[in-house]
Amino acid sequence: ERSEMEARIREIKEKLGDDLFLPCHHYQKDEVVQFADSIGDSLQLAQVAAKNKKAKHIVFCGVHFMAETADMLTEDYQDVYLPDMRAGCSMADMADIYQTEEAWKELQNIFGDTIIPLTYVNSTAAIKAFTGRYGGACVTSSNAKKMVRWAFTQKERLFFLPDQHLGRNTAFDIGIPLEQMAVWDPYKNALEFEGNVDDIKVILWKGHCSVHQGFTPANVYQVREKYPDMKIIVHPECCREVVELADDNGSTKYIVDVINNAPSGSSWAIGTEMNLVKRIIAEHPDKSIISLNENMCPCLTMNRIDLPHLLWALEMIDNGEQGNIIQVDKETTREAILSLDRMLQLA
């Protein structure tokens, strides 16, 4: 059955040719990745989507916010499809636009016109639009430092959402002390901070990635004890303590590059999503590589895109039917593009 599905996917891909484009995030399953026209992290996929002017059908193998971004960066004659509409992102869902507007109002009361929003691309189009409206920009994990530095050329303090860990790790890396960072709790509609609010430089939305939060300091201690020579590399969506204890941290692309360039015989524990870690292990038989957490940490929503869903989406396109099209409304797109463009121009 599996081989029949694969053969049919190949057949449709061949038939549609350049009319079809299939971008695929690194965290997708191998059964899907084998058909990718382009594999990348969030930034790379946003860039390839923006460049592709040929494909009428873009079948996005990733999660909902990535498909929304692809829709906003492509032309009107190009449709973006998500093979399974349930492929969302729990982190993106942690920042709701109404809560965000409420937060912004409160923050204006406290800080006046001294804040700029900076939004991780792992967010809904509505949050990107909010960001664009107030002069802010998007960031991804591979350009976060550059974008945080840029934000400080614009305003005295920044409002980073929705991932508190990427925000905290990035701000710390560019020299902002932890004492100058506050957390915004959207459920209490209040700041978590002890001290003088005038000292706050970074306000972190209280969101996280449940996959990367699965890597703990205990995992690091276990690996250090069992394999004293092993290097530990993690994604900056991991919490501060884990990033601090690791040997290195960086975006998905950074992790892939570091392992590709590592000497034969070296050993690594990687703290990022399971499908990617498994693929890296398979691609480097000359290196000894494990997941930092032996439970592996899969992203359940990424995993909803599988062979049957991909085939279903392609069959639909082949039959000239319309379904699972991701379309962001014009007004949201107009404002969200402002924040995406500020990032793409600097990145």
Ligand code: 13P
């Ligand atoms: P990057 O692709 O930017 O590394 O982001 C990781 C991620 O969690 C994607 O959902």
Ligand code: SF4
């Ligand atoms: Fe969202 Fe985390 Fe999954 Fe990425 S890995 S899609 S941030 S839940």
